[in-house]
Amino acid sequence: MKDVILGLVGVGRIGVMHANNIAALNTEFTGQGISVKLRLTDVAEDHARTVAAGLGAEFLPSVDALIASGIQGLVVATGTGTHPELIRAGVDAGIPVFCEKPVAMNVADSLPVLEHIRAKDGVVQIGHQRRFDxxxxxxxxxxxxxxxxxxxxxxxxxxxxxxxxxxxxxxxxxxxxxxxxxxxxxxxxxxxxxxxxxxxxxxxxxxxxxxxxxxxxxxxxxxxxxxxxxxxxxxxxxxxxxxxxxxxxxxxxxxxxxxxxxxxxxxxxxxxxxxxxxxxxxxxAERFDTAYRSEMAAFVELVLGRRANPCTxxxxxxxxxxxxxxxxxxxxxxxxxxxxxxxxxx
Missing domain, CATH: 3.30.360.10 (Dihydrodipicolinate Reductase; domain 2)
Known part of the structure; x- marks a missing residue:
């Protein structure tokens, strides 16, 4: 059985949804000989530990510790203002990144992030889930x-x-x-x-x-x-x-x-x-429940190198x-x- 370990940053409303969807991916990928595992972190440590415990996931005390733990993909579900630095952190670590929309608060703030991704030949999937509906x-x-x-x-x-x-x-x-x-x-x-x-x-x-x-x-x-x-x-x-x-x-x-x-x-x-x-x-969350689950399955496939990026x-x-x-x-x-x-x- 091959392990795919995803690291999740942010366990607010949408982060918890992604965490649950990642945890449920094992059912979809087990038949393919793949085990999807989850590690997560959040500045709201007590809440993050509770979420991790409920899903059988591992809690890490910081983003740096999460990336250093050997994850193969980084899922960013934090506030928009933190997206640029977290995208850069994942790209610099050489791992694919999934980030909720948008890249940054506005286009002007997004352009330097795009330049960084290109310079590092990074792989970043942005979360526009309607593409999977x-x-x-x-x-x-x-x-x-x-x-x-x-x-x-x-x-x-x-x-x-x-x-x-x-x-x-x-x-x-x-x-x-x-x-x-x-x-x-x-x-x-x-x-x-x-x-x-x-x-x-x-x-x-x-x-x-x-x-x-x-x-x-x-x-x-x-x-x-x-x-x-x-x-x-x-x-x-x-x-x-x-x-x-x-x-x-x-x-x-x-x-x-x-x-x-x-x-x-x-x-x-x-x-x-x-x-x-x-x-x-x-x-x-109810309207696009299936789309969100398909979106995260697509990210696992992107991590595995099995598909093209569905939303650059x-x-x-x-x-x-x-x-x-x-x-x-x-x-x-x-x-x-x-x-x-x-x-x-x-």
Whole structure:
């Protein structure tokens, strides 16, 4: 049995989710003669020890100790401000790194990290989990197969049921960077096109404290792609019907809706229509549970050298360029051209 040892930094909400998914990977890989093991660390030592004990994982007292322990891959699930230094640490150690999006707080801070990764010939997978969601994968397949014809309209929606703490929003970089960046990434990935201009508007009708930290609770961006196709990306922190993530793709031959199922957070106003009848998701973790697990399995395969990188830092920074432009447009009230992307969509 071959061991693959992953080191995890950060055991907040998403870190615990990743830790559980890593621990569960043994079931998937055991039949391939591979044992996936987990070691973890966090500055909140007592909490990290408890998480480790519950998963049969090993706790290490620091990032340096974690890397020195002989891990073969580093998973970064800490706050955005720490991403650059932790990516560099893993790359300098010569091991593949998985890092939750984004690479850094903004594009300007991301570029030196990209340069470091390239200089060291590092391998870094960024966590845009929607690339592993079955609905988005099917939509990309259908589009590439020509089943939709040429696309005339794209409408992406990402709405949280309730807002995160204001303390988080104060450091998140804004609704487009924190939330809609997933839509910007998946639209580039699905269409293979670049977003070249955005025009954004926003509102604050919920907690005034959100506006007090410089953010909005609801926003809409009108996008133009490099081939002239138009689309919209909308987001909200106050979707009481449930966590709602959808993408409507309308083409010259056909249309598809990603995220339209029995758990969709909407109801029909038409008489006699009971679909969807299921209970809506309440958080992103439920909506993308399978995608998150597939994403981590892909990282193990990347560590083993069995697959290409499914989401490069260049891809992530290209999406962040759009998010930065959307935030700029939101502040200025004018359309903003998107700076040239660092790499084409995968």
């Amino acid at each position: 079955a609905g988005y994968l099917e939509a990309k397949r259908a589009y590439q197969a020509g089943e939709l014809g040429w696309i005339h309209s794209l409408r992406a929606v990402t709405c949280d049921m309730t807002p995160p703490p204001v303390e988080f929003l104060a450091t998140s970089g804004g609704l487009f960077r924190d939330c809609s960046v997933h839509d910007f990434d998946i639209l580039r990935w699905l269409t293979g096109r670049e977003i070249v201009e955005v025009y954004a508007r926003g509102s604050n009708n919920g907690d005034p404290a959100i506006g007090g930290v410089g953010d909005v609770d609801t926003a809409l961006a009108v996008m133009t792609f490099d081939d002239g196709t138009v689309g919209t990306v909308s987001a909200s922190r106050y979707n009481g019907a449930g966590h709602d993530v959808r993408l409507e793709i309308q083409g010259s031959k056909g249309s598809l809706m990603v995220g339209l199922d029995e758990k969709s957070a909407l109801k029909s106003a038409e008489e006699g229509i009971t679909f969807p009848a299921g209970e809506s998701h309440t958080t992103f 830092p260049e891809d992530a920074v290209a999406a962040s360029r759009v998010a930065d432009a959307a935030q700029e447009s939101l502040a200025s009230g004018a359309p903003v051209r998107v700076a040239l992307a660092v790499a084409p969509a995968a």
